[in-house]
């Protein structure tokens with residue numbers, strides 16, 4: 001991922017530790033996917049639950065979903081952060097200056 005937007009110069013990592021929010025979003029997504037997998041398995045097979053298949057599916061979901069979901073979690077985090085913490089004037093000016101120097 002680039003450090004800055006190539007069009008407007010926005011610096012994606014607005015402060016140190018900025019991506020912790022994306023990790024929290026990604027973790028929440030993974031937990032929701034794990035619970036959804038368990039709920040679907042249990043609802044579809046109750047009372048004869050295939051526990052080994054449920055375990056394998058849940059572990060697979062817990063590895064695959066966060067791996068695929070992290071870029072989306074970063075995007076969602078940035079959108080949320082920009083909504084609740086809009087750009088300050090100094091960030092807008094820095095982005096304009098950066099875009100002007102890059103784009104000419």
Ligand SMILES: [Zn+2]
Nearest residue numbers: 005007008010
């Ligand atoms: Zn931009």
